[in-house]
Amino acid sequence: MPIVGGSCLPRIRFRRRLVVVFVLTGQDACFGAGPTIPPAYVVVGFSALMSIGGRRGDYGGSVPNSFGTLISSLALYAGSLFITVAKQFVESALYHSKDLVIGNGPQGPFDHLFELKSPLYKTGSLQKFNPGDLFLYAVTDSGMNKKWGRSIKDAVKAAIEGGATIVQLREKDAETREFLEAAKACVEICKSSGVPLLINDRIDVALACNADGVHVGQSDMPAWEARELLGPGKIIGVSCKTLAQAEQAWKDGANYIGCGGVFPTRTKAANPTLGIEGLRTVCLASKLPVVAIGGINAGNAVSVMELGLPNLKGVAVVSALFDRECVATETRNLRSILENAHSRS
Ligand SMILES: Cc1ncc(COP(=O)(O)OP(=O)(O)O)c(N)n1
Numbered sequence: 001m002p003i004v005g006g007s008c009l010p011r012i013r014f015r016r017r018l019v020v021v022f023v024l025t026g027q028d029a030c031f032g033a034g035p036t037i038p039p040a041y042v043v044v045g046f047s048a049l050m051s052i053g054g055r056r057g058d059y060g061g062s063v064p065n066s067f068g069t070l071i072s073s074l075a076l077y078a079g080s081l082f083i084t085v086a087k088q089f090v091e092s093a094l095y096h097s098k099d100l101v102i103g104n105g106p107q108g109p110f111d112h113l114f115e116l117k118s119p120l121y122k123t124g125s126l127q128k129f130n131p132g133d134l135f136l137y138a139v140t141d142s143g144m145n146k147k148w149g150r151s152i153k154d155a156v157k158a159a160i161e162g163g164a165t166i167v168q169l170r171e172k173d174a175e176t177r178e179f180l181e182a183a184k185a186c187v188e189i190c191k192s193s194g195v196p197l198l199i200n201d202r203i204d205v206a207l208a209c210n211a212d213g214v215h216v217g218q219s220d221m222p223a224w225e226a227r228e229l230l231g232p233g234k235i236i237g238v239s240c241k242t243l244a245q246a247e248q249a250w251k252d253g254a255n256y257i258g259c260g261g262v263f264p265t266r267t268k269a270a271n272p273t274l275g276i277e278g279l280r281t282v283c284l285a286s287k288l289p290v291v292a293i294g295g296i297n298a299g300n301a302v303s304v305m306e307l308g309l310p311n312l313k314g315v316a317v318v319s320a321l322f323d324r325e326c327v328a329t330e331t332r333n334l335r336s337i338l339e340n341a342h343s344r345s
């Protein structure tokens with residue numbers, strides 16, 4: 001601080017100069033590798049010095065000159081030191097607990113660890129993922145939308161109108177440039193409705209259109225590498241069929257897993273079916289929220305929701321929404337079925 005020069009200090013007695021120097025330098029000081037001195041330390045140091053300096057009665061009577069002031073200052077100092085040490089202790093415990101599995105439950109008790117360690121968390125710019133958004137996950141398919149004469153943009157608009165809570169652009173056949181243009185338009189639509197938009201597989205497209213995140217499969221870029229590229233504020237979903245894959249997704253910093261195919265589907269070729277029991281097994285082991293996918297429609301969605309597992313947050317659907325004439329109507333219908341089932345469970 002440039003003003004901590006003797007000539008810049010006001011004309012005051014030596015002890016009070018000492019106090020001013022202490023206050024001005026103390027606010028940026030560090031003890032060894034420890035934390036920055038919080039303002040409370042500075043205040044305490046200030047009042048302690050004033051109480052010592054005050055013994056000779058040279059401060060004009062505005063600060064009480066007492067041993068009590070010194071004692072309460074020291075008590076305040078001890079209190080704030082305790083809070084700092086306790087905070088470090090808890091953060092360190094969370095850090096070292098990252099890979100602990102507690103029972104077989106789905107709770108994932110330390111899943112906020114990543115956010116705690118993130119610098120963005122401290123600046124308040126970390127976008128929090130809400131697992132409840134997985135409730136009705138609309139996953140697009142360019143082939144189906146073409147078949148019904150819809151653009152990706154219109155399909156996404158209709159799904160949101162019908163009540164989709166999150167959208168994924170899964171455009172397997174699209175050219176990159178065409179896909180990026182469509183993705184940018186969908187980002188705008190989703191942003192204005194407060195619905196997160198994820199891109200299937202294409203981290204490059206997700207970055208270019210500033211999507212809310214990506215969904216990756218077991219043969220795509222590993223989630224931890226996607227996380228490094230996207231940063232802590234983006235949503236990452238991983239397809240998982242096994243307990244080991246679910247465990248890995250958690251370790252890699254994913255936000256949720258997509259588990260399926262639960263029922264047989266024609267949308268994804270050569271995709272083994274897990275069945276409801278397979279879904280249950282993965283959900284019970286997963287420390288991340290789960291969305292079920294594969295052959296889910298208005299006729300069987302209730303059997304998925306009725307599993308009643310706390311980390312099974314919803315269903316992801318392609319053909320039951322997009323291989324239909326009216327996307328908004330199908331989405332609305334499925335949403336109401338899910339809500340009814342949810343309120344009963
Ligand atoms: C929510 C959700 N879950 C699973 C998948 C399947 O993803 P992936 O294994 O990458 O297969 P493709 O979608 O790429 O065929 C998904 N897309 N979404």
Ligand SMILES: Cc1ncsc1CCOP(=O)(O)O
Pocket residue numbers: 260261262264265266267268271293294295296316317318319320
């Ligand atoms: C992408 C994907 N991953 C597992 S099953 C599946 C297809 C889901 O499509 P649909 O909802 O039409 O069965």
